[in-house]
Amino acid sequence: QEALTxxxxxxxxxxxxxxxxxxxxxxxxxPARFIRFKGEGEPNFGxxxxxxWVRFTVDLTGAGENDWFLQLGHPHLDELELFLPDxxxxxxxxxxxxxxxxxxxxxxxxxxxxxxxxxxxxxxTWLLRAKSEDNVILPVTLWREHAxxxxxxxxxxxxxxxxxVIAALALFNLxxxxxxxxxxxLVYTLFITWFxxxxxxxxxxxxxxxxxxL
Numbered sequence: 319q320e321a322l323t324x325x326x327x328x329x330x331x332x333x334x335x336x337x338x339x340x341x342x343x344x345x346x347x348x349p350a351r352f353i354r355f356k357g358e359g360e361p362n363f364g365x366x367x368x369x370x371w372v373r374f375t376v377d378l379t380g381a382g383e384n385d386w387f388l389q390l391g392h393p394h395l396d397e398l399e400l401f402l403p404d405x406x407x408x409x410x411x412x413x414x415x416x417x418x419x420x421x422x423x424x425x426x427x428x429x430x431x432x433x434x435x436x437x438x439x440x441x442x443t444w445l446l447r448a449k450s451e452d453n454v455i456l457p458v459t460l461w462r463e464h465a466x467x468x469x470x471x472x473x474x475x476x477x478x479x480x481x482x483v484i485a486a487l488a489l490f491n492l493x494x495x496x497x498x499x500x501x502x503x504l505v506y507t508l509f510i511t512w513f514x515x516x517x518x519x520x521x522x523x524x525x526x527x528x529x530x531x532l
Contacts, residue, residue: 320465324458325361328374329354336369336449340401340409343371344443360391363454370454372446378439386434387466390446391457393428393522397449400432403442410438415449420530427470428522477521484514 329352331343346352352373355361363370378386390398397415404410414422414430425431448454461469488510495503518524 320462321469322460324372324374324460325355325456328361328372328458330361330363330456331371331373332363332366333369333371334367338369338371340445340447343373343445344401360455360457363456365452366454367451370448370456372448372456372458374444374458375442376439376444376460377441378436379441384463385436386439387425387461387463388432388434388444389427389459389461389466390430390448391459392455393430393525394452395430395448395450395454396452397447398430399447401445401447402434402438403440403444405440409445416525420526423526426526428526431466477523481514481518481523484510484517488514 331338331346331352353361361372388400393416395415396417397413399414400412401409402412412424412432414424414432420426423430424433446456446458448456488507491503491507491510494500495507515524518528
């Protein structure tokens with residue numbers, strides 16, 4: 319299988335007091351404390367100040383020699399931390415998020431993506447911990463390496479065409495403004511530009527590719 323959506327396989331724990339440790343969440347044997355999503359929709363916890371934990375069991379034994387990619391398909395999380403078993407009863411931690419430096423992202427992508435090397439892909443319980451003042455949506459997907467890059471390339475072409483059309487409209491109306499000196503062409507240019515920036519932010523592109531240049 320090229321990609322595995324983990325939303326319906328994972329367990330989710332809401333931690334309002336933000337006091338649960340990774341070991342506690344891993345070892346907790348109380349199904350009533352966890353939430354499961356069985357439908358087609360994305361796991362959505364709305365606007366909450368609580369920590370949200372994601373717990374799932376992974377065994378990539380015999381799955382090949384290539385790396386894997388764990389993707390959190392929502393670009394607006396203040397803090398996201400991955401806990402992988404270290405084989406000694408502890409965890410290897412990877413912290414990223416919108417409030418962290420861009421260098422904290424293992425893969426430069428509009429989503430949060432962790433590269434899981436074959437050395438780190440130990441069988442056991444994997445955890446994610448999310449925190450945000452924005453809407454907490456947690457669509458988690460585990461990708462094979464080649465499938466991830468192929469899907470990323472397709473998305474780059476599609477969004478490149480989308481933002482290219484927006485840029486062309488803005489430039490065309492700016493040209494009309496200078497040619498005809500009609501103010502509404504300038505207003506339309508500014509509106510299209512604002513819309514393009516807003517969409518790039520909503521889709522996660524602005525924070526990764528534009529904000530570091532400002």
